[in-house]
Amino acid sequence: KNQVEQSPQSLIILEGKNCTLQCNYTVSPFSNLRWYKQDTGRGPVSLTIMTFSENTKSNGRYTATLDADTKQSSLHITASQLSDSASYICVVSAYGNNRLAFGKGNQVVVIP
Amino acid sequence: GAVVSQHPSRVICKSGTSVKIECRSLDFQATTMFWYRQFPKQSLMLMATSNEGSKATYEQGVEKDKFLINHASLTLSTLTVTSAHPEDSSFYICSAKNDGTLVSPLHFGNGTRLTVT
Numbered sequence: 615k616n617q618v619e620q621s622p623q624s625l626i627i628l629e630g631k632n633c634t635l636q637c638n639y640t641v642s643p644f645s646n647l648r649w650y651k652q653d654t655g656r657g658p659v660s661l662t663i664m665t666f667s668e669n670t671k672s673n674g675r676y677t678a679t680l681d682a683d684t685k686q687s688s689l690h691i692t693a694s695q696l697s698d699s700a701s702y703i704c705v706v707s708a709y710g711n712n713r714l715a716f717g718k719g720n721q722v723v724v725i726p
Numbered sequence: 727g728a729v730v731s732q733h734p735s736r737v738i739c740k741s742g743t744s745v746k747i748e749c750r751s752l753d754f755q756a757t758t759m760f761w762y763r764q765f766p767k768q769s770l771m772l773m774a775t776s777n778e779g780s781k782a783t784y785e786q787g788v789e790k791d792k793f794l795i796n797h798a799s800l801t802l803s804t805l806t807v808t809s810a811h812p813e814d815s816s817f818y819i820c821s822a823k824n825d826g827t828l829v830s831p832l833h834f835g836n837g838t839r840l841t842v843t
Contacts, residue, residue: 716769
């Protein structure tokens with residue numbers, strides 16, 4: 615079973631609308647959680663990194679939240695743009711080593 | 727910001743031939759680089775961790791004799807897919823960290839689309 619589960623697998627939203635992506639993990643002990651944006655056929659680009667002591671972090675229109683107690687994170691996209699169409703990948707790191715657990719990604723399609 | 731360059735971006739080769747993929751950190755030194763494979767609509771799967779000046783550490787199930795990794799300098803790691811077969815067709819991505827802290831961001835290359843005919 616994957617240690618990082620993301621939902622929804624895919625979604626379509628209208629340009630200008632907001633959306634929220636979910637990430638649940640079982641990685642333990644927890645070190646940090648990262649959200650990446652991956653455009654089709656490209657490498658992932660870092661959006662946010664949060665440690666257990668941080669419960670929210672923003673990067674422009676992207677806001678990530680973290681609840682280390684429930685092992686849940688969300689990524690909120692505000693006022694979506696067509697360029698937000700991409701896969702958003704949640705990556706969780708275990709404390710004490712460099713190993714990363716990757717989610718399968720949330721595929722977002724923004725339509726005009 | 728830190729940039730990782732991956733080359734080539736796309737390659738088509740015949741079954742049985744070998745293909746080399748390069749991963750370069752352009753403006754920082756990377757003692758550790760990572761190689762991943764990604765199938766459509768799937769997670770990135772770590773194949774191996776490449777350490778400068780030493781042998782790579784391969785993940786379980788990854789054949790080290792088939793996927794040769796060389797990390798000869800602090801800015802370059804190469805992945806060679808030897809005797810490629812159609813099932814090796816995939817998207818290969820490298821990443822590098824520019825410091826040793828656990829929270830430093832991973833910088834990814836733009837990937838290499840390998841198609842074996």
